[in-house]
Amino acid sequence: MLIDFFLHLKENRLPVSIKEFLALLEALQQHVIEHSLDDFYVLSRAILVKDETHFDKFDRAFGEYFKGVEALPGMEALIPEDWLRQAVKKHLTDAERAKLEKLGWDKLMETFKKRLAEQKERHSGGSKWIGSGGTSPFGHGGTHPEGIRVGGKSENRSAVKVWEKREYRNLDDSVELGTRNIKVALRRLRRFARQGAAEELDLEGTIAGTARNAGWLDLRLRPERHNAVKVLLFLDIGGSMDDHIRVCEELFSACHSEFKHLEYYYFHNCVYEYLWKDNRRRHSERIDTHDVLHRYGNDYKLIFVGDAAMSPYEILQPWGSVEYNNAEPGATWLRRLTDTWPHAIWLNPESEHAWQYRQSTSLIHNLMGGRMFPLTLDGLERGMRLLSK
Known part of the structure; x- marks a missing residue:
């Protein structure tokens, strides 16, 4: 599988070498990382990618190859805590979703401030407090037509406010036009x-024209290339x-x-x-x-x-x-x-x-x-x- 991964990187025009690939295999044999795909991503990028300008290409290739894969073959992986948290997520029918009333901007912000002041512990799966899962308009991992996402990953993209520091990456201006x-x-x-x-100055034409014109300036222009x-x-x-x-x-x-x-x-x-x-x-x-x-x-x-x-x-x-x-x-x-x-x-x-x-x-x-x-x-x-x- 890892040989196919190495070939996949080569197909995506990443300058990875056999020597680096062998170094990656050696690191795995020495148990440098824990048993998770996230750790393997960090390790493989650190070893295989020599220039940070190739990070975006590596990320895309890694995502394409390991899409749907949860762990490397032969490596026991623990179930991440975040996955267990999502197990409490309440799945709503269309009829249940329709019953959720939108608070409106002023009421939403006022209620959020009130919850921040009142809440003293962690909650999950409810409809009122800031937590994960459930139908509360505050938190993450749940379902609400309009709310404030606090932490977690975007899933339904219905939040009107996000309470976290979000990181974006620059667009790659060297991408080859593929379609x-x-x-x-x-x-x-x-x-x-x-x-x-x-138009721009045609320097050679101007010099030649001036010479032919007994030294009188003969300015030549040409369309800008x-x-x-x-x-x-x-x-x-x-x-x-x-x-x-x-x-x-x-x-x-x-x-x-x-x-x-x-x-x-x-x-x-x-x-x-x-x-x-x-x-x-x-x-x-x-x-x-x-x-x-x-x-x-x-x-x-x-x-x-x-x-x-x-x-x-x-x-x-x-x-x-x-x-x-x-x-x-x-x-x-x-x-x-x-x-x-x-x-x-x-x-x-x-x-x-x-x-x-x-x-x-x-x-x-x-x-x-x-x-x-x-x-x-x-x-x-x-x-x-x-x-x-």
């Missing part, structure tokens, strides 16, 4: 980029966007290769008062959105990339962000951005027919004046055509 649709979309981006291309279109790329990262990492990386890689004047920023769900360039430092190296608004001219084309899947509170409500308390609603910031850069579109990786079922997607669609397009060949073509006008 036919994105390759064809690249040609559309090139066509868009050539429109309005500027690379495009002169200026693009601002705003990328939603984390949460439900994890399902669309691959297609977003393909688009990100295409934009890096095709646009000479490309600036990009990350945000989560909706844009608020700050953005960031590096997801690993998003809490320590924030960029004021006001600074971005004043940094680039209105000749830039603005492209948002996101699934627009969030709580409506994040768009309409001050303090509505899922991660922190924003002073102004997301709608206010979206209007500022589109007023500054009127040539703006939103690319949505979710299927277009599903947009009508999400209130937040309809809100973003309206705020963008209908300029939302699916992240498909046809959607990119329509979006690029609109931006080029």
Whole structure:
């Protein structure tokens, strides 16, 4: 099995060697790690990956190969405590789910503060206290149409607030374009980029022309070999966007290769008062959105990339962000951005027919004046055509 794993890494173009693989086998024989797949992941990445730029590729390859595997063959594994906790999770029928009433934003926050003050011990499987499982709007691992997730992993993605520090990873701009649709979309981006291309100095032609003209300056220009279109790329990262990492990386890689004047920023769900360039430092190296608004001219084309899947509170409500308390609603910031850069579109990786079922997607669609397009060949073509006008 591990030989097949090694070959799988090679197929995914990871520069792993036989020597490193033998070192991994030796570490397993010496019982360097406990009997868990998580420990094996940490050990194998530390031994096999020599350059941190390959971490993302390794993570994807590891996930593909060990999908559904709970333990390495021949190694006894203990059942993780988190799995036992999930055993108390209450599974609701559709009728039971329909009976759960949404508290509303103000009532939800007021009740959460009250629970924090009153609760003195751990709870699991209930409908009131902060805990795991059950139908309480506070905690994790349970089911509620609208609540605050405290710890745990996202499962139903219905939380309007998340009480934890969340880590996102940067998109890989070196991802090879693997699908036919994105390759064809690249040609559309090139066509868009050539429109309005500027001219650059033809130095050799100018020197030759000046020499032939007895020293009188004969300035020669030629069309700029690379495009002169200026693009601002705003990328939603984390949460439900994890399902669309691959297609977003393909688009990100295409934009890096095709646009000479490309600036990009990350945000989560909706844009608020700050953005960031590096997801690993998003809490320590924030960029004021006001600074971005004043940094680039209105000749830039603005492209948002996101699934627009969030709580409506994040768009309409001050303090509505899922991660922190924003002073102004997301709608206010979206209007500022589109007023500054009127040539703006939103690319949505979710299927277009599903947009009508999400209130937040309809809100973003309206705020963008209908300029939302699916992240498909046809959607990119329509979006690029609109931006080029």
